[in-house]
Amino acid sequence: MIAVALMALVTSVPANALLSSADLSSNRLGTLSPTADQVLAASGGQSEVVSRDGYGSDAAPPSVVWPVAKHTVSDGFGYRVSPCSGCSTMHQGTDFTGGYGADIVAIADGTVKTVIEQSGGLGVHVIIEHQIDGEMYTSIYGHMQFGSVGVVEGQTVKAGDFVGLLGNTGDSTGPHLHFELHPGGGAAVDAFKWLTANVS
Ligand SMILES: [Zn+2]
Numbered sequence: 421m422i423a424v425a426l427m428a429l430v431t432s433v434p435a436n437a438l439l440s441s442a443d444l445s446s447n448r449l450g451t452l453s454p455t456a457d458q459v460l461a462a463s464g465g466q467s468e469v470v471s472r473d474g475y476g477s478d479a480a481p482p483s484v485v486w487p488v489a490k491h492t493v494s495d496g497f498g499y500r501v502s503p504c505s506g507c508s509t510m511h512q513g514t515d516f517t518g519g520y521g522a523d524i525v526a527i528a529d530g531t532v533k534t535v536i537e538q539s540g541g542l543g544v545h546v547i548i549e550h551q552i553d554g555e556m557y558t559s560i561y562g563h564m565q566f567g568s569v570g571v572v573e574g575q576t577v578k579a580g581d582f583v584g585l586l587g588n589t590g591d592s593t594g595p596h597l598h599f600e601l602h603p604g605g606g607a608a609v610d611a612f613k614w615l616t617a618n619v620s
Pocket of ligand 1: 514
């Protein structure tokens with residue numbers, strides 16, 4: 421909720437709120453290098469301010485984001501030597517390392533289907549259903565920290581909304597996010613490859 425409130429605050433502050441009137445008049449003289457189109461639209465010299473306000477509120481938000489902003493991939497999708505007794509040999513997901521306690525976020529707008537806090541398997545994990553470009557996808561976020569999940573079943577989320585903290589719960593050999601992506605609710609696909617192609 422705090423993040424939402426802050427975002428609302430940031431996006432509701434007029435673009436010129438931190439500029440003095442001198443700044444604004446210098447803007448009018450072209451310090452922001454407006455394009456020819458912007459100059460043509462500037463009937464009263466205020467168009468730069470108006471258009472920057474419009475950018476803040478009307479720009480399309482990113483539709484797909486990485487589940488961990490700063491990450492490296494420690495294990496990719498596909499067959500592997502099982503790294504632990506409960507671990508799979510066919511790895512359905514992509515393992516992202518990003519530091520214990522890193523924020524994990526929803527990759528796209530969607531609805532939270534499942535929140536499970538358990539000791540085995542995927543440990544503390546969340547399943548979210550999305551409609552992306554008209555197709556249904558299910559995303560799974562595993563091994564998060566106990567008590568860190570910030571969503572509840574049935575909740576609507578936006579791309580980038582906080583899901584939980586990167587952890588080491590369940591059958592996990594070190595702190596990481598196990599992330600799976602299932603188009604149409606069916607078999608998993610290579611999530612890293614898909615995200616690389618679709619993150620905006
Ligand atoms: Zn994994």
